[in-house]
Amino acid sequence: MSDISRPPLHLPGGANKLLLHSCCAPCSGEVMEAIQASGIDYTIFFYNPNIHPQKEYLLRKEENIRFAEKHGVPFVDADYDTDNWFERAKGMEWEPERGERCTMCFDMRFERAALYAHEHGFPVMSSSLGISRWKNMQQINDCGARAVAPYPNLTYWDYNWRKKGGSARMIEISKRERFYQQEYCGCVYSLRDTNLHRKSHGRPLIKLGVLYYGDDEK
Numbered sequence: 475m476s477d478i479s480r481p482p483l484h485l486p487g488g489a490n491k492l493l494l495h496s497c498c499a500p501c502s503g504e505v506m507e508a509i510q511a512s513g514i515d516y517t518i519f520f521y522n523p524n525i526h527p528q529k530e531y532l533l534r535k536e537e538n539i540r541f542a543e544k545h546g547v548p549f550v551d552a553d554y555d556t557d558n559w560f561e562r563a564k565g566m567e568w569e570p571e572r573g574e575r576c577t578m579c580f581d582m583r584f585e586r587a588a589l590y591a592h593e594h595g596f597p598v599m600s601s602s603l604g605i606s607r608w609k610n611m612q613q614i615n616d617c618g619a620r621a622v623a624p625y626p627n628l629t630y631w632d633y634n635w636r637k638k639g640g641s642a643r644m645i646e647i648s649k650r651e652r653f654y655q656q657e658y659c660g661c662v663y664s665l666r667d668t669n670l671h672r673k674s675h676g677r678p679l680i681k682l683g684v685l686y687y688g689d690d691e692k
């Protein structure tokens with residue numbers, strides 16, 4: 475457990491049970507420790523069928539499981555539903571990041587998380603996705619609100635994990651834990667576009683499973 479000081483967190487409506495959708499260990503590290511430091515009862519829900527290829531998916535998932543076990547937090551592995559993800563992504567292959575494909579991607583992940591929360595008695599759900607500075611917070615919050623709309627007893631918690639030192643602690647924890655440092659958002663299209671960008675700037679292409687936080691400081 476980190477000894478970093480943080481302001482105490484309170485779930486909406488005075489609830490004390492949270493389902494946290496997690497995208498990966500680096501993003502959820504600070505979110506998990508902040509929630510834990512506030513004494514909130516929570517469970518990790520890992521459903522990320524966007525991540526491609528499977529080698530990368532397993533790397534990100536195993537890293538997250540390891541960290542959840544270290545903190546004694548229940549981890550729900552909702553498996554790798556890639557066929558449905560590709561079906562929903564059809565026609566959006568060339569959408570830019572933060573565009574329509576990403577809305578679909580957040581929607582799909584949050585819909586599954588909201589269903590699980592509803593079926594297992596969680597009054598609140600949230601996601602670690604919003605802590606990344608590469609993401610559009612409003613886009614994520616809109617998807618979260620849409621996902622919980624069918625369930626009157628479920629609220630999406632749109633807490634801004636980046637603020638009050640959250641972004642800095644995210645990096646600090648990632649280095650401390652020596653998390654795997656993914657170099658693209660997750661889907662095959664983000665891998666392609668990141669590599670195209672690198673190529674156009676004369677940079678080497680992404681090598682999966684190689685870079686870990688703190689490596690650059692050696």
Ligand code: SF4
Pocket residue numbers: 524525571572575576577579580659660661662663664
């Ligand atoms: S770029 Fe990221 S958020 Fe957007 S569709 Fe791909 S994996 Fe999902």
